[in-house]
Amino acid sequence: MSSLDRREFLRYCALGLGALIGGPVLAACRPRPSPTPAPGPSFTPIPASPTPGSPATTPSSTPSASLTTVPEYPHLAVARGGEPEDLVRRAVDALGGMGRFVRPGNDVIIKPNICVAYHTYEYAATTNPWVVGALVRMCYEAGARQVRVMDYPFGGTPEEAYAQSGIAEQVRAAGGEMEVMARFKFVETEIPEGLDLRQCAIYEDILKADVVINVPIAKHHSLARLTLGMKNLMGTIWDRPAMHRNLGQRLADLTSRIRPTLTVVDAVRILTAHGPTGGNLDDVRKLDTVIASPDIVAADAFAATLFGLRPEDLSYVRAGATMGLGRSDLENLRIAEV
Amino acid sequence: MRKGSLSRIRRPSALWLRRGIQFGTLVAFLVLLVAARRGGAPPSLANLPMRLDPLTTLAHAIAARVLLPGSALALLTLALTLLFGRAWCGWLCPLGTLLDAVPSPRSAVRRTFPETWRRAKHFLWLTLLAAALLGNLTLLVLDPLTLVIRTFGAALWPALERMVTAAEVAAYALPPLRPAVEALDRLLRPAVFPVEAPFYRAPVLYALVLGTVLALNGLAPRFWCRYLCPLGGLLGLVSKVGLVRREVTPACTHCGACARVCPTGTIRPDRDYASDPAECTMCLECREACPYKAIRFPARPALAPMEAYDPDRRTALAALGVAALGIALFRSDRFTRRSPLIRPPGARENHLTARCVRCGLCVRACPTGAIQPALLEGGLESLWTPVLIPRLGYCDYSCNACGQVCPVEAIPPLPLEEKRRAVLGRAYIDRNRCIPWADHRPCIVCEEMCPVPEKAIVLEEVTVTDATGQPVTVQRPRVVEERCIGCGICEYKCPVSGEAAIWVSAVEG
Numbered sequence: 001m002s003s004l005d006r007r008e009f010l011r012y013c014a015l016g017l018g019a020l021i022g023g024p025v026l027a028a029c030r031p032r033p034s035p036t037p038a039p040g041p042s043f044t045p046i047p048a049s050p051t052p053g054s055p056a057t058t059p060s061s062t063p064s065a066s067l068t069t070v071p072e073y074p075h076l077a078v079a080r081g082g083e084p085e086d087l088v089r090r091a092v093d094a095l096g097g098m099g100r101f102v103r104p105g106n107d108v109i110i111k112p113n114i115c116v117a118y119h120t121y122e123y124a125a126t127t128n129p130w131v132v133g134a135l136v137r138m139c140y141e142a143g144a145r146q147v148r149v150m151d152y153p154f155g156g157t158p159e160e161a162y163a164q165s166g167i168a169e170q171v172r173a174a175g176g177e178m179e180v181m182a183r184f185k186f187v188e189t190e191i192p193e194g195l196d197l198r199q200c201a202i203y204e205d206i207l208k209a210d211v212v213i214n215v216p217i218a219k220h221h222s223l224a225r226l227t228l229g230m231k232n233l234m235g236t237i238w239d240r241p242a243m244h245r246n247l248g249q250r251l252a253d254l255t256s257r258i259r260p261t262l263t264v265v266d267a268v269r270i271l272t273a274h275g276p277t278g279g280n281l282d283d284v285r286k287l288d289t290v291i292a293s294p295d296i297v298a299a300d301a302f303a304a305t306l307f308g309l310r311p312e313d314l315s316y317v318r319a320g321a322t323m324g325l326g327r328s329d330l331e332n333l334r335i336a337e338v
Numbered sequence: 339m340r341k342g343s344l345s346r347i348r349r350p351s352a353l354w355l356r357r358g359i360q361f362g363t364l365v366a367f368l369v370l371l372v373a374a375r376r377g378g379a380p381p382s383l384a385n386l387p388m389r390l391d392p393l394t395t396l397a398h399a400i401a402a403r404v405l406l407p408g409s410a411l412a413l414l415t416l417a418l419t420l421l422f423g424r425a426w427c428g429w430l431c432p433l434g435t436l437l438d439a440v441p442s443p444r445s446a447v448r449r450t451f452p453e454t455w456r457r458a459k460h461f462l463w464l465t466l467l468a469a470a471l472l473g474n475l476t477l478l479v480l481d482p483l484t485l486v487i488r489t490f491g492a493a494l495w496p497a498l499e500r501m502v503t504a505a506e507v508a509a510y511a512l513p514p515l516r517p518a519v520e521a522l523d524r525l526l527r528p529a530v531f532p533v534e535a536p537f538y539r540a541p542v543l544y545a546l547v548l549g550t551v552l553a554l555n556g557l558a559p560r561f562w563c564r565y566l567c568p569l570g571g572l573l574g575l576v577s578k579v580g581l582v583r584r585e586v587t588p589a590c591t592h593c594g595a596c597a598r599v600c601p602t603g604t605i606r607p608d609r610d611y612a613s614d615p616a617e618c619t620m621c622l623e624c625r626e627a628c629p630y631k632a633i634r635f636p637a638r639p640a641l642a643p644m645e646a647y648d649p650d651r652r653t654a655l656a657a658l659g660v661a662a663l664g665i666a667l668f669r670s671d672r673f674t675r676r677s678p679l680i681r682p683p684g685a686r687e688n689h690l691t692a693r694c695v696r697c698g699l700c701v702r703a704c705p706t707g708a709i710q711p712a713l714l715e716g717g718l719e720s721l722w723t724p725v726l727i728p729r730l731g732y733c734d735y736s737c738n739a740c741g742q743v744c745p746v747e748a749i750p751p752l753p754l755e756e757k758r759r760a761v762l763g764r765a766y767i768d769r770n771r772c773i774p775w776a777d778h779r780p781c782i783v784c785e786e787m788c789p790v791p792e793k794a795i796v797l798e799e800v801t802v803t804d805a806t807g808q809p810v811t812v813q814r815p816r817v818v819e820e821r822c823i824g825c826g827i828c829e830y831k832c833p834v835s836g837e838a839a840i841w842v843s844a845v846e847g
Contacts, residue, residue, distance in 0.1 A: 009439040012361060117736040118789055155789055155827065156736045157705050159377060159528045164736060180533050182523050184507045222797055222813065223782040241833035244781050279791030 072096070074336035075327070076293035076302055084130035084268050084290070085137075091264070091292035092138060094336040101262045101294070104143030106210040110135055110176070111260070112149065113216045113232050116277050117156025117164045124269040125278035126165035127217045131266045131290065133170030135213055140175055147176040148205070151235045155277065179205075186238040193323065194253035196246050201238035206258060214260035214296065218267045218303045220275035220283070223247055226307060227276050228300040229263040230255050230316045248315025252323050255296060255316075259325075263299040265291040267306055297326025298333055305330070352622045356428070360435040367432045371490055372530060376705045376739030382408070385699055387432075388745035390415050391483050393463065393569040394695040398746045400470040402693045406746060416576065423577035427563055427570050428619025433482035433551070434563060438601070440552045442559035445598040449557065453647055456564060456617065459571035460649040464657035465664075466568055472665050473692045479722050482562075482569055484697040488722060489548040491702035492711055493541035499531045536707020537730050544711075559601040564617065574616035575649065578642045582635055583615040584624070589632035596624035596633060615642045665719075673717035680726040680824065680844040682709055682740045683733065683760035684750040693748035696722045700740035700749055706731035708826065709740055724749070726762060728826025728842050733762060735789035735825060763824030763842040765794070765817045771839040774812040778804045784815050784828035784840050794821035795828060795840075815840070 077094035079087040092098055102108055112127035119125050132149060139147045149171045153161035158180045162168040168178050186201040206212055216232035223244060224231050230251045234240050236258060243250045267289040271278045278284070287306060293299040297320040301311030311317045311328040321328040367387055373379035388394060395412035399405055415426055427434050442448070466477040478484055506523060509515045527533050554561035563570045577583075586596075590611055597605040604617035605624060613624075625633045644650075668674065681690055682700055701709050701724060708731030711722040724740070726733060738757040741749040752760060765784075773781035785795040797813035804810045817840075824842045832838035 006439060006441055116789065117734070154787065154831070156734045157377070157528060158533050160705070160734075160736055180524075180528055182520070182527065183534070184503070184510050184519075184523075222785050223780060241783060241831070244783060244833070245779060247780070274791060274793050276786060277789050279789065283791075 073100070073334075075295055075333040076291065076298045077336040077338060078302065079290045079292075079338045081288050084128050084266075084288075085134040087268065087288065087290035088131050088134040088264060088292070089138065090338045091290045092135075092262075094338045095262075095292055095294065098138040098142040101213070102139050102142035102144050102211050105145045106139075106143070107208075108139045108144045108147045108211045108213065109206055109209040110139070110147060110149045110213045110215055111206070111232065111235060112151055112165075112167055112266075113219075113227070113235065113276075114151040114153055114158075114161045114165050114167060115155065115235070116153055117161035118277060119279055120164065121166050122269070122284070123278045123281065124217060124219060124271040124284045125276060126161070127167065127215050128266045128268045129166035129170040131264065131268060132167050132215055133174045133176075135215060135264060136171055136174035136176035139211075139213070144211070147174075148179045148209075149176050150179040150181050150203075152181045152203075154240070189257065191253050191257045193256040195249055195319075195323070197243075197250040197253035200242075200254065200257075202254075202257065203236045206236045211262070212258065212260040214263045216263070216265055217269070217271070218265050218306060219271035219278070220273050220307075222275075224251075224316065225309065225314055226300075226304060228265060228303045228314075229260070229296045230300055230320060233258055233260070248319045251316040252319035252325060255320060255325050256323060260296055262292065262294055263296040265299050265303045267291060267303060270306060272307065295326035297321050297328050298330070301328035301330055302335070351626055353626050356622060359429050360438065363430050364432045364435045367486075368490065371487060371702060372495065374491075374699055374702045374743055375532070376703050376737055377528070381703070381739070381742035384703070385743050385745040386411070387483060388487070388695070388697050388699060391481065391569065392416050392419075393466070393572050394478055394481050394484065394697065394746070396572075397466055397470040397475055397478060398693065398695050398748075400467060401473050401475050402689075402746070402748075409746065415573075419573045419576045420579065421581045422620055423580040423583055423615045423618055424570065424573050425620040426573055427567075428621040431482055431569075432486050433567075434560070434619070436486070436552060437555055437560050437562060440555040442555045442601075450603070451558060451565070453645070456645075456647040457649070457653060458565050459567055460575070460647070461653055461657055462566065463568035463571045464649055464654055465661045468654075468658045468661035469665060472661060474661070474665050474668065474719065475692065475695060476668075476719050476721060477568070478696045480566070480568055481695070481697075482567055484695060484722075485548060485551065487702065488696070488698035488711055489544040491698050492538040493544035494548075495702075496535060496538055497541065497545075499535050502526065502531065503535065532705065536704070538701075538707065539710055539727070539730075540713060543713075558603060560619075563619065564602050564604075571649075577616045577618075578644070578648075579639075580615050580642070581639050582620075582637045583640075583642070584613050584618055584620075585634050585636055585638075586611050587632045587634060589630045590628075591630055591632075593629065595627045595629060599623040599627040614645055616645070616648065668717060668719040671717040671719065673720065676846065678844050678846075679712065679716045679720065680728070680763045680826070680842060682724050682726065682749045683738070683757045683762060684741060684752050685724070685748060686762075686845065688748060688750050690748055691716075691720055691723060693746055694723045695746055695748070697745065698722065698724075699743045699745065700724045703739040703743040704731065705737055705739065706734055706830075708733050708830075726826060726842075728829035729838060730830075732827035732830040733825040735827075759823065761823050761845060762826070763844040764819055764822040765824065765826075765828050765840050765842050767815055767817060768837075768839045768841065771834055771837075772815065773834065773839070774814045776839075778802055778810050778812050780812060781833065782813055782815065783831050783833055785813075787827045787831045789825060789827060790821050790823060792818075792821055794818050794823070 073096045077091040079090040112132045114126050136147045162178050185204045187204045189202045214229050216229050221227040267287045273283040301317050317328050374384035389411040392412040392415050395409040510519045551562045602617050604613045708726045709724045710727050712720045712725045738754045741751045769775040773779050788795045795815050801811045826842045828840045829838040
């Protein structure tokens with residue numbers, strides 16, 4: 001018979017496949033730096049009932065410790081005027097610095113809004129890349145073991161969106177890692193405090209990370225009116241269309257399960273119409289503002305005012321405040337303008 | 339055979355060189371095909387194999403009445419053939435290599451087929467070119483490269499992806515394996531496999547077509563190359579004027595060893611073991627098999643005699659007749675009057691059916707799986723031309739990969755800004771099924787997804803009475819015709835189950 005016989009062909013194929021699969025598998029078997037044996041007390045947002053029945057997320061939070069420290073810090077910080085990186089640093093420093101949220105050895109996930117691959121950051125459809133880069137740098141400065149940045153875009157592929165937004169470049173420059181969210185890591189998760197959404201497929205690593213920093217860009221959205229911190233968490237779940245029914249309550253339910261450690265609202269540029277995808281510079285306003293708060297509800301409530309809206313105009317802010325996930329009574333909050 | 343392979347190992351030969359080149363070419367071909375996905379290899383590299391194919395290039399030039407500079411590469415293959423006959427078939431063709439890997443009955447138990455069967459492939463390529471002259475390229479579905487690319491891109495590679503994903507999911511369930519699975523997945527996605535795997539229609543059909551071609555080896559080795567391959571036939575005719583070709587010296591003892599190993603069965607005992615250069619793939623098996631070193635491949639320019647099965651005037655006339663009749667039949671098909679297919683950006687205006695070589699590279703390049711090979715929805719004439727099926731994938735507003743990778747510019751290589759304005763169709767809302775229209779419940783997914791800066795879908799807030807008699811305020815979507823580009827993301831993302839409540843209809847013309 002001519003040429004390669006079947007046996008040889010298969011042998012070559014097996015060799016090639018073996019090399020392809022064996023390499024990474026072997027590489028992955030090398031000892032990894034073990035996670036810190038006793039994770040430091042992760043910060044718990046203001047009234048925050050610690051999430052019961054979720055051993056994966058909250059590593060032995062010590063409410064007493066954080067309650068004693070809370071009065072020292074403002075509830076929310078707003079930095080206005082300056083370069084994005086500077087805005088982030090001022091806002092987070094006003095809250096007590098990144099060291100308050102990230103402990104040495106922590107595994108940190110930063111969740112920006114990278115919803116589409118269509119435009120560069122100037123169009124304000126995706127989070128400002130320097131805001132994200134600054135957060136990565138600050139996490140490492142605080143001693144983070146690993147800082148990963150991820151989102152699940154709905155328009156275009158993740159890799160393209162990561163690149164087009166400019167976020168990939170800034171994150172890599174800061175030493176962070178862009179993670180493409182793997183389909184098989186979305187796990188069905190109970191939401192014990194959920195009033196409407198009781199179960200949902202959530203990205204497992206978001207639940208397991210020591211620290212989740214939520215970095216939405218403030219922009220227009222037809223159903224939610226604005227997409228801010230709580231709406232940004234939709235990028236961590238698989239079945240997003242299901243959220244649209246009773247969106248406000250479901251976003252609050254989802255927030256109750258994820259409870260990001262820190263929310264940083266990027267309002268360097270805001271998108272005032274035709275969101276969330278954008279594409280028209282006439283809809284963009286440059287505010288050079290960054291809002292930071294461990295209280296996601298407060299952050300969203302304050303961000304609403306940038307658009308001339310009241311906190312209670314946003315259904316998810318109302319639902320979140322009602323559930324006790326945070327506060328929207330801005331007039332009673334300690335707000336640091338820096 | 340096994341004994342033979344042992345002795346071959348001891349004595350490295352030209353056969354191993356050929357096998358190495360065959361295997362390397364096949365691997366390179368598949369790697370390029372994997373990398374043809376948007377974001378992978380540069381498009382001009384990804385479509386290089388197609389541009390080397392003289393049959394698709396010639397047929398395209400005739401049908402489209404245009405010479406593309408990028409297709410000049412096919413002259414290389416032609417030059418190779420003028421020098422070494424059908425070496426393309428024996429050394430380079432990926433389908434040929436696959437066929438060599440499929441077992442065949444040994445010569446002792448093999449049926450012999452009439453030599454005249456070899457004419458079928460000539461009839462095929464002549465019909466193909468005659469049809470091209472009349473503006474039709476449907477028969478290019480039988481080109482060996484298009485056959486492999488289509489099968490691989492729309493069936494085998496996605497199937498492999500599913501297998502790997504299943505293995506990943508299974509392994510991920512075991513905690514000790516998780517780091518390994520994660521590391522593997524980071525390597526594989528998005529570099530090798532897409533993050534969100536597209537779906538294809540009728541992958542089993544593609545696999546069956548290729549499977550049939552391979553299975554024909556059960557009748558005779560390289561059955562496809564001997565009797566059917568239109569590219570092989572064309573190269574065979576060119577080989578009649580080849581330079582290097584097989585020659586039997588007087589040392590031949592008529593033992594018949596060469597005839598037994600010849601994969602294309604062109605060594606004729608009744609002609610002193612001479613062969614037809616148009617059928618010889620220069621595989622060198624006979625040279626190795628000959629115990630008397632009686633077979634040489636000297637360079638000697640000469641015109642090989644025509645064989646009984648070679649194309650003659652009658653074959654050409656018959657091909658022309660069949661092509662004319664076939665096309666007339668296509669033209670009386672209802673699809674000619676109205677063809678409601680959504681085509682890749684810019685392709686409709688570009689007379690796609692007369693230009694598309696059916697290679698399926700656009701299918702492979704499309705990151706969302708929106709582009710699918712047409713089945714029969716556009717009639718047989720449109721078979722395996724690219725169509726967009728929005729329920730399976732949308733035309734990504736940030737992507738123009740299909741036009742870049744198309745080897746013959748049947749999908750024009752539009753710059754991204756221009757492609758964003760290319761109108762594929764327009765969206766219509768089915769108010770009987772749309773959630774706010776029919777059920778008075780909130781849903782704005784189509785508006786949210788619409789990538790057009792001004793939004794081609796606008797929402798109107800109205801207060802209506804719901805089923806319980808309560809007034810409810812809903813936002814009802816409406817399509818702004820002059821803004822809609824027909825990208826189909828609204829249809830793709832519409833949360834209504836089954837058929838979407840918003841769907842894109844192609845623009846006529």
